[in-house]
Amino acid sequence: MSSTRTGSSYTADGYAERHTLPFGVEMRRQLTRGRTRAVFAFMSLLPLILIAAFALGSPEDSGPDGRVNLVDVATTGAFNFALFVFFATTGFFLVIVFALFFGDTVASEAQWGSLRYLLAAPVPRSVLLRRKLLVAFTLSVLSLLTLVAVSLIAGGIAYGWGPVSTPVGLSIATGEMWWRLAAIVGYLVVNQLMVGALAFYLSVRTDAPLAAVGGTVFIVIVSGILGQIDALGDIRNALPTSYNYAWIGMLGDPPDTADMAAGVGWSLAYAAALFALAFWHFHRKDVTS
Template sequence: MSTADTSTPGAGTSTVATETRRTPGLVPVTETLRTTERHPPSEPPARGLAMPPTRATWAFWRLLGSELGLTFRRPRNLVMLAVIATVPVIVGVALRIVSSEEGMGGIIQDVAGNSLMLTFASFSFLVLLLMPVAVSVVAGDSVAGEAGAGTLRYLLAAPAGRTRLLLVKYLNAAIFAYAVTVVVALSALVTGLILFPAGPVTLLSGTTISIADGLLRILITVGYVGAGMAALAAIALALSTFTEVSIGAIAGTMVLVIICQVLRAIPELGSITPYLLPTWFTNFDAVLRSPIDTGALGEGLLAFGAYIALFGSIAWARFSGKDITS
């Protein structure tokens, strides 16, 4: 309904048209031509604009820091790190007791002869089973755990994006994998220095090196083994995107590791051994030769990189097109 409101003709004022609009359930609003010109309609915000690079980078690191804080404050993960740190101590004490007997040789003699060798011996015991379990628990729970708890949709509601969130989840699992590796190395090193004599290290090739050189080779071993565990984390992360039950992704990863171990033990299947990830876990013994067998380390790192690229792509393809319902 519209009305015309004109002023008194003698006053010489202009005529202003007014319009009263009624909307069901709302108070009538009278809008004049002057108010319309005074308050022009605002343009709708443009869609598809990305965050500024600085802000996006800050949001990424803040999300990663929050994820790391949750991971390293979780009691379950701390217990796993404590258990893993205890194993080198048990191995060292057992080797110390056994080394007192006559006629002992091999790895027992090597560890008893120098404290640094306990680190390599501990990696030999742990890299094929217990360390993969710890890494699989964190990586397998990364996406499936959020979906099972019903928090994955809320994470995606933030302007982080699926690719960025998946990258944060993987970096978190990879950092935890290196934390597991460092815990093993430090526990074994401290235990070895307490229980066994320190001095020049005799390598597998029979060459003797200094303590400083031995520590450098331990550092190289930590980098190599950590890369192997990061490759395993990529497998667990990929499986985690296919389920909402984290135990399924964890168990699936460990079943794959065990199957690979069984296949490696069958001589007739030697042709497929180079394609199995656990085959390369123990290549860190290349640092115990003089000179260091960089070829063996390079092949292992290449295999780790291939696994990370392959299963990272699978995880991204699955997660980027997944219908998030929880």
């Protein structure tokens, strides 16, 4: 077999990097997995479960309790219901979803013993990680969009499409709420990208998917606990979970985006560092499984 020199390395004739582990092939592989189907099924069922819970609940127990929260206005319209779903899932459930898709992607191949065969195909390590990363990101975003779509449709059927009523008494027109909702969803994606980056880094460090996913969730929980300690002062602003609910600023008039900007900055900084560490470690990893 002949070979050609490219830079400082040799490659077999006919080899094309873009044809190794195509995005579509990896996407189809992941879509056929039980955990992927389970995540999308639960994302579709969760809004329906919450609507059923509101329907079965006692009206006397659903009134204001003196605190500003989205539960009090969750059943006043489709957008209010969607916002309540975001509020209920931001702190933990979305963390699990992003951690699962990013943390399982490389570690599962190592656990199955197929990782070394992928690299011997040959699939360059950088290509393998980029494809895995892109598929994990795509599945995470699609799962979030599924949650948004089902929440809006189910909420619209159950509660109508009236203007948004905020917990502090402000009203936002339905037409204006569309771009605010888009900004909120975009922020949630960027905010959870930090979680995905941590899970992805742990995924290349271990052969156990559960360790990568569980380790990510554990770190996020610890960060949330530390965020409640006032003695830490401004140090809490650097914690990964400090700006999880900054998107609530989009419900103000005018929207308050200061915390969202800070959250985006911290999330992108954490994600860039963790992705870089993941690539650096994987290029030096002795893959034996």
